[in-house]
Amino acid sequence: MTLPGTYLITPDQIPDERGAFYEAFRSDVLESVTGAAFRPRQINYSVSRRHTLRGIHSVRIPPGQAKYVTCVRGALRDLVVDLRIGSPTFGEHQVSELDASSGRSVYVPEGVGHGFLALTDDACICYVVSTAYVPGTQIDINPLDPDLALPWNCPETPLISDKDAKAPTVAEAVRADLLPRFSKAGTP
Known part of the structure; x- marks a missing residue:
């Protein structure tokens, strides 16, 4: 993807008359591509109705947190x-x-x-986090x-939490010294 260190992963599916099989996550393959160790420490799910907008979220460094994000039901932007x-x-x-x-x-x-916008009712996203x-x-x-x-392209007013609606802008977060620094290696 265009942002340093971000990747869109599309698995090879093996279809047959029953459906399909694919490997959703391989830490060894991800680590060989990213050059960074990724050891899952927690798995979270979020279920949302259509037009729900969640994010933009990150984690201060330390402790930092990398995420491997997958839509396991429905669709999302x-x-x-x-x-x-x-x-x-x-x-x-970057939009996917x-x-x-x-x-x-x-x-x-x-x-x-x-962050994401739920495009379907009952959309479920899985976060595998480091x-x-x-x-x-x-x-x-x-x-x-x-x-x-950000190009959310929501056809109606999105459903958003009070926490996200009251969150600071990027400029406010910069002034409050909340954001991490970038290193030449591509990681904070």
Whole structure:
């Protein structure tokens, strides 16, 4: 993908008359591509109704948190935003359409924000994450930040949590020194 360290993974499916089989996640393959160790420490699911907007979320460093994101039911518009100060793509985003039938996943490295818009009712997203939840380390950016101008393309007013609606803009997060720094190696 265009943001350093982010990847869109499309598995090879083996179809037959019963359906299909594919490997949804292989840590050895992911590590060989990214050059970074990824050891799952927690798995989360989020179920949303159509037009639900969640994000943009990341985790302060330390502890940091990489994510391997997959839509396991329905469909969603997935966005990653580079929140790493000093990155050549700081503030830029990448859009991917994820759905259960394709098995596509997005790898989100530490320091990159993530959010999604549910395109179907009962959409379910799975997050395999590299660190367990640590209270007080969450970075939330308002997904409707006008400076980011993210292309959610929601046909109606999105359903958004109070926490996300009241989250700071990227500019406010920079002023509050909430965002990680980018290193030349491509990781915070």
